[in-house]
Amino acid sequence: MDIKKLIGQLTLEEKAAFCSGADGWHTEAVGRLGIPAVMMTDGPHGLRKVIYGKGSNWGGYGEKITVEATCFPTASCLANSWNVDLLRKVGAAIAKQAKKEQVSIVLGPGINMKRSPTCGRNFEYFSEDPYLAGKLAAAYVNGAQAEGVGTSLKHFAANNQETRRHSCSSEVDMRTLREIYLAAFETVVKEAQPATIMHSYNPINGKQVSQSKWLLNDILREEWGYKGVVISDWNAVNDRVKSLEAGCDLEMPWSYGLRDKAIVEAVRSGELDEKILDRTVERILNLVFSYPADENAPDVDLEKAHEEASKAGDECMVLLKNERNLLPLSSGRPVAVIGAFAKHARYQGGGSSHVNNKYLDDIYELIDKRNGAETFYAEGYRLGKDVNENDPDEALIAEAVETAKKAGRAIIIAGLPDSFESEGADRKNMAMPESHNKLIRRVTAEVKDTVVVLLNGSPVELPWLENTDALLAAYLGGEALGGSITRVLFGDVNPSGKLAETYPVKYEDTPAYLNYPGEEYKVVYAEGVYIGYRYYQKKKMKVAFPFGFGLSYTTFDYSDIKADGDKISVKVTNTGKVAGKEIVQLYVGAVRSRVSRPVKELKRFAKIDLAPGESKTVEFELDDRCFAYWDERTNDWRVDTGDYNVYVGRSSEDTPLCVTLHKVDPKPYIEPIHVNLSLGDLFSKDEYKAVRHDLVYPGLSEEQKKLLGDAELTSDFRFIRARHMWTLRMLIDNGSIDEKQLDKLIAEANRKLGF
Ligand code: BGC
Numbered sequence: 054m055d056i057k058k059l060i061g062q063l064t065l066e067e068k069a070a071f072c073s074g075a076d077g078w079h080t081e082a083v084g085r086l087g088i089p090a091v092m093m094t095d096g097p098h099g100l101r102k103v104i105y106g107k108g109s110n111w112g113g114y115g116e117k118i119t120v121e122a123t124c125f126p127t128a129s130c131l132a133n134s135w136n137v138d139l140l141r142k143v144g145a146a147i148a149k150q151a152k153k154e155q156v157s158i159v160l161g162p163g164i165n166m167k168r169s170p171t172c173g174r175n176f177e178y179f180s181e182d183p184y185l186a187g188k189l190a191a192a193y194v195n196g197a198q199a200e201g202v203g204t205s206l207k208h209f210a211a212n213n214q215e216t217r218r219h220s221c222s223s224e225v226d227m228r229t230l231r232e233i234y235l236a237a238f239e240t241v242v243k244e245a246q247p248a249t250i251m252h253s254y255n256p257i258n259g260k261q262v263s264q265s266k267w268l269l270n271d272i273l274r275e276e277w278g279y280k281g282v283v284i285s286d287w288n289a290v291n292d293r294v295k296s297l298e299a300g301c302d303l304e305m306p307w308s309y310g311l312r313d314k315a316i317v318e319a320v321r322s323g324e325l326d327e328k329i330l331d332r333t334v335e336r337i338l339n340l341v342f343s344y345p346a347d348e349n350a351p352d353v354d355l356e357k358a359h360e361e362a363s364k365a366g367d368e369c370m371v372l373l374k375n376e377r378n379l380l381p382l383s384s385g386r387p388v389a390v391i392g393a394f395a396k397h398a399r400y401q402g403g404g405s406s407h408v409n410n411k412y413l414d415d416i417y418e419l420i421d422k423r424n425g426a427e428t429f430y431a432e433g434y435r436l437g438k439d440v441n442e443n444d445p446d447e448a449l450i451a452e453a454v455e456t457a458k459k460a461g462r463a464i465i466i467a468g469l470p471d472s473f474e475s476e477g478a479d480r481k482n483m484a485m486p487e488s489h490n491k492l493i494r495r496v497t498a499e500v501k502d503t504v505v506v507l508l509n510g511s512p513v514e515l516p517w518l519e520n521t522d523a524l525l526a527a528y529l530g531g532e533a534l535g536g537s538i539t540r541v542l543f544g545d546v547n548p549s550g551k552l553a554e555t556y557p558v559k560y561e562d563t564p565a566y567l568n569y570p571g572e573e574y575k576v577v578y579a580e581g582v583y584i585g586y587r588y589y590q591k592k593k594m595k596v597a598f599p600f601g602f603g604l605s606y607t608t609f610d611y612s613d614i615k616a617d618g619d620k621i622s623v624k625v626t627n628t629g630k631v632a633g634k635e636i637v638q639l640y641v642g643a644v645r646s647r648v649s650r651p652v653k654e655l656k657r658f659a660k661i662d663l664a665p666g667e668s669k670t671v672e673f674e675l676d677d678r679c680f681a682y683w684d685e686r687t688n689d690w691r692v693d694t695g696d697y698n699v700y701v702g703r704s705s706e707d708t709p710l711c712v713t714l715h716k717v718d719p720k721p722y723i724e725p726i727h728v729n730l731s732l733g734d735l736f737s738k739d740e741y742k743a744v745r746h747d748l749v750y751p752g753l754s755e756e757q758k759k760l761l762g763d764a765e766l767t768s769d770f771r772f773i774r775a776r777h778m779w780t781l782r783m784l785i786d787n788g789s790i791d792e793k794q795l796d797k798l799i800a801e802a803n804r805k806l807g808f
Contacts, residue, residue: 056338060331062086069316071334072297073304077287078103080303080341091341093205093249093284093305097161097177097193098131098143098401098531099124099408100150122150123358123532124401124410126369128162129510130528132179132553133603134368135636136660137192144196144204146361151202153353157344158203158249161406164190164237165253167511167554168213168584169565171480176402176510176529180553181585181600183233184655187240194245203248203344206241208286210234210268211578212253215479216570219289222256225578228648230257231683231690232582235272242277248340249282252301254289263290269300282340287405294319302333359412359533366530366537368634371550372604376522379502381544381606382462387427389460390417391453391496392467392489393436399468399508400534404476414535416466423539431456433465433496434488442470445491453492454499462502464542465493468509479570483560485513493517506538512556515597526552544606549634549660551603551704555585558597564588586705587651601655601704607633607665614701614710619675623701623710627663636660637671637701640708641679644696648682653700653708675699680716687722694718725808726799728782735781744802751798752784 060068067083075081075090082090095101100122125131125143134140144162151159163174167181179186194204211223211234225234241247252262252269262268263285273279284303290296293304293312304312319325372380382388395417401408421428431453435446457463467489474480484490497503497520504523507513508530518524525548527538540546557563564580571577583591586600607629614623625637637660640653656679659671677692684691694717702708723740724730726748735745750758781799784790790798 054342056335056342059086059088059338060334063334065317065320065327066313068330068334069313069320070310071337072293072302072316072330073307073312075307077306080337088338088341089345091157091344091346092155093158093160093203094151094154094156095160096406096408097159097163098127098147098406099410100147100154100156100159101406101408102151102154102156119407119409120154121355121411122154122408123147123355123362123412124408125362126366126531126534127176127402127406127510127529128179129176129553130369130530131365132185132189133371133526133528133550134365134660135185135189135551135553135658136368137188139365139368140189140192141196142361143365144193145200146358148197148200148202149351150353150358151197152200152347152350155346155348155350156202157346158205158340159197160205160251161207162190162193162204163207164241165208165210165212166234166237166584168578169479169563169569170483170512170554170557171560171563171569172213172511173215173474173479174402174404174476176474177406177476179237181555182553182655183236184240185553185658187237187244188658190237191241191244194241194247198245198248201344201347203281203340205249205251205284206238206247207251208253209238209250209273210253210262211257212255214570214576215477217574219254220256220574221571222259222575223578224258224575226581227685227688228683229578229581233584239277242273242279246280248344249284249303250279251284251286252289254286261291263296263301264292264299266299274300282336294325297333298325298329302336355411362531363414363533363536366534367540367546369528369530369550370537370541370546370548371526371528371552371602372524372541372548373526373556373598373602374518374521374524375604379504379523380525380542382424382464382504382542384424384543385426386424386462387429387460388420388424389429389431389453389457389463390420391431391457391463391465391492392433394466394468394508395420395430395464397436398466398535399470399529400531401529402475402510403471406476408532410532413532416535416538419535419539420464420542423543423545427460429456429460433492434467434486436470438472442472443486443488445488450492450495454495457496457500457503461500463496463500464504464506465496466506466508466538467493468507469511469513474510480511483512483514483557483563485509490516494520497521504542506542508534512554514559515556518597526550547606547631547633548603549605549636551601551636552598553600555589555596555600556598557589558595562589562594562596581649582651587654590652590705599704599706601636601638602706603636603704605629605633605635607631609633609635609663609703611702611709613670614712616699616712616714619714620672621675621699621701621712622670622672624668624670625661625663626668627665630665632662632664634660634662635703638704638708639673640700640705641675642698642700643680643693644698644713646682646695647693650682653698653705655705684722686724691722692716692718694721723806726781726802726806728795728799729780732779732781732783740806744805748781748798748802749784752787752790752795754787754789
């Protein structure tokens with residue numbers, strides 16, 4: 054396909070029309086030139102293809118119906134698997150369903166960082182850690198695109214709240230942006246080249262992302278080498294001409310032709326260089342021809358896909374507590390299943406990612422079947438739009454307590470209902486509905502053998518944790534989560550998920566608490582790089598469950614850490630009686646650093662399968678980025694000379710193995726000497742060695758000179774004991790040198806240093 058030639062045959066109006074959707078979900082077509090429209094549709098954890106209904110325009114309003122598809126676990130749940138192969142498979146499975154439905158682009162995955170556990174859309178995002186989120190999302194994108202379906206990595210960037218998501222400027226310093234909020238996007242772009250990237254609604258540091266050339270072009274394309282199409286989030290464009298110039302190729306959905314007209318006029322008036330328009334159309338046409346709709350795409354068996362969703366769910370369940378080895382449960386004994394979620398599970402989030410699934414596991418039924426003995430049920434709390442889901446229903450709670458007592462053991466299914474967590478709004482706090490909390494408190498007070506299962510898109514406070522001996526975080530596990538829960542509870546599956554986010558003790562403990570969701574049109578990211586575990590560890594805070602934590606029905610021993618250059622190996626042994634999977638985590642922390650850095654940061658991980666008694670050696674290869682921070686002085690990554698601890702273990706807080714590596718900065722940053730340079734820096738930094746004596750000596754008093762003699766000035770010399778308190782300027786105050794002389798000495802020293 055000669056795309057350049059095609060562009061030559063398009064009229065200016067046709068080219069402008071390509072820059073926005075033909076409707077809510079399609080690109081423009083030009084029949085006379087054989088250019089087809091392609092369809093894009095949500096969403097990250099299952100296909101949400103809108104079929105137009107009565108009164109609907111682009112499918113966002115009015116009556117709308119979506120095709121039946123498989124609802125996989127949401128991103129926050131999938132992330133608990135820490136399994137890149139699984140993510141690849143889920144991406145591929147969703148792509149197959151897209152293909153069958155003639156959909157060319159799936160709008161996902163979403164990889165924004167979980168700055169606060171209360172972001173309403175956290176269920177759609179992976180993690181509080183950019184490395185983990187980047188690796189998992191890259192696998193998803195690669196899996197989907199290998200099936201010939203494009204993806205849309207979203208929402209680029211620093212879109213970490215739903216409150217005023219169109220207008221609230223994320224005020225973030227450059228280092229934090231690079232290390233935390235852009236890093237996952239960078240990984241996916243470099244490792245998977247998503248067909249499209251969806252830019253976010255918000256401004257960053259006052260600049261609307263849709264118009265940020267710095268982000269959409271300079272960083273994304275020039276620095277990271279992105280080749281695909283940048284599309285706007287739905288209705289995210291302020292000024293189409295400016296956004297086109299900045300690098301937003303495709304505005305979605307459309308503006309009834311108004312913005313196309315603006316493009317035409319801007320070209321005619323000379324305000325917009327037509328070359329920019331041509332370059333944009335070229336990218337869009339490349340996309341259209343790279344991901345064509347395939348009328349002969351094979352059919353998809355949704356029943357089989359349900360099995361795939363089920364297998365995915367099995368890897369994502371996180372066992373958080375299991376005192377007295379309460380789990381796995383034995384079958385053949387009465388059990389009470391409590392909580393309306395048991396029959397009306399919350400298994401996916403609300404908003405643009407909502408999937409119309411054909412199949413749905415019934416948690417109660419599956420437990421009943423597996424238990425093979427009397428399985429009682431009590432509603433426990435009310436669900437639904439017509440009730441206040443927060444208020445406890447005393448009668449239901451009393452009934453639940455009686456039911457649990459009758460059975461002698463209970464499984465409570467509780468968590469966050471739809472009304473508590475959805476796209477478009479943030480949670481006000483981290484509390485579960487009081488109706489759920491009270492139910493758990495009352496039942497656990499009466500019946501010791503009670504397991505709590507959480508259905509939640511993000512962390513919640515657990516005020517009853519002490520009373521509960523077993524706790525399973527099942528998250529929003531998709532249409533097949535009932536099966537996964539049952540298999541884990543009864544030990545058919547050994548849980549192998551670990552948290553991709555911290556469970557703080559209380560909302561007030563969270564890093565962004567004082568600055569979330571900001572004041573009207575600004576939200577200051579005052580906590581900087583300290584989000585999630587980076588914050589709790591630095592402040593030595595107690596958390597309910599740390600990042601990377603999750604129990605198994607077996608135990609794993611860590612030993613034999615070895616470093617061979619940047620290759621690290623460790624031995625992991627299954628020391629229990631059942632087979633299990635372990636997520637081996639590697640963190641790096643600088644022993645000393647010029648800038649404030651987290652205690653340790655996740656840099657590698659691997660999920661391994663071990664039979665009882667079996668050992669495996671896990672190898673990791675590190676690179677410079679594992680040790681680097683973003684240096685705002687040079688606008689680049691930097692690894693300072695020094696020692697770095699490499700920790701390996703079971704979670705961010707449980708890293709029994711450690712080895713120290715030494716790194717050398719091949720090109721250390723040298724700051725030119727100036728009057729306010731501290732004497733401490735002058736004498737401790739090697740780069741100033743050649744000039745410090747010449748520079749300081751003339752400024753010393755006679756007495757000081759005598760004291761010093763011809764000796765090399767050292768950092769323990771009495772004059773500079775106060776190190777960073779004293780600066781070169783102080784030499785003037787010594788009375789033996791004036792400003793001009795000092796300036797001259799500084800200029801000479803700088804010349805000698807090569808400035
Ligand atoms: C959401 C996107 C979504 C789009 C289309 C927007 O409101 O932010 O994530 O893909 O709608 O449904």
